[in-house]
Amino acid sequence: MECSFPVINMEKLQGGEREMAMELLRDACENWGFFELLNHGISPELMDEVERLTKEHYKKCREQKFKEFERNALENGSKSEVADMDWESTFYLRHLPVSNMSEFPDMGDDYRY
Template sequence: MEIPVINLEELEGEKRSTTMSLLHDACGKWGFFWVENHGVDEELMEKVKALVNKHYEETMKETFYGSDVARTFGGAVAEASNIDWESSFFYRHQPDSNLSDLPELLREAMNQFVKQLINLAERLAELMSENLGLEKDYIKKTFSEPYVGTKVASTQSAPIPRLFVNLGDQIEVVSNGIYKSIRHRVLADKNGSRLSMATFYNPGGDAIISPAPKLVYPSQYRFQDYLDYYFTTKFSDKAARFQSVKEMLV
């Protein structure tokens, strides 16, 4: 099976319906997908990657190799099975930022890069809201004001595989389980290192997260009332029937 690929350019033409269906299926069955024509400048992406690598080499690498973790590299695999091989640092973007600590070139490039990523995240949030039958800005409003940060990790040479976990729990909750939060796993390469950059678009700390009421089954209804309604609508769509019952209870 191949990872789904969502081409955002196709949302503008006759393939919009098909693309929206692909996105809905990817969110519901996979929990992740590739995005093409996403609006994030590719040259800027490469520039940020090069500057981040340079920053790691200059500020993090020596510290990591002097750590207790690095000294276990020559030890037995059995003794290293629970060791965290990751060397990482975290950039905060909003609501507060620590980018002032970075070299000027990296700071400027990262600011531009993250603005584009936020635009992409909010566009995808609108598309997911639409697919779920919610108001277009439902997820964006739920996450407001979002916390945005970027984790940069270098997984150094290690004698064993290393797993990373990154869950999208909040979307699974808001969608009432229609969209899935999956485990993000990374296999360390014993022959080299791996640089990853993950920008998180998270709800703000005070955001209240719960399933969208429109996506929750009706509750606390008298069965005979449901049965009376069912007999007049038994050949109709079940989701529409549940929605009608919920509206009857309001």
């Protein structure tokens, strides 16, 4: 059985299909936890810049912490060895109703705009 994640067309939120689009969005949030947005109006250039800044922040601030975690796990007798260091770091930024940017003091000024 093929299973695909939800895809939400933001243009449909403005027209006669709004109710169906909102139901899809609700279901995606409640049952999937993620979805793809189409026609969201965010420029590819801005998305590329956010990706660049996120990768830069990871390299600068997170990668070493993951390497230390791996080393400590191996020193403490962990039998599993990590062969591929393709780590991912996740953090949640919000601006409304109250910003949490102060919780991330290692974020550069470029990331704060």
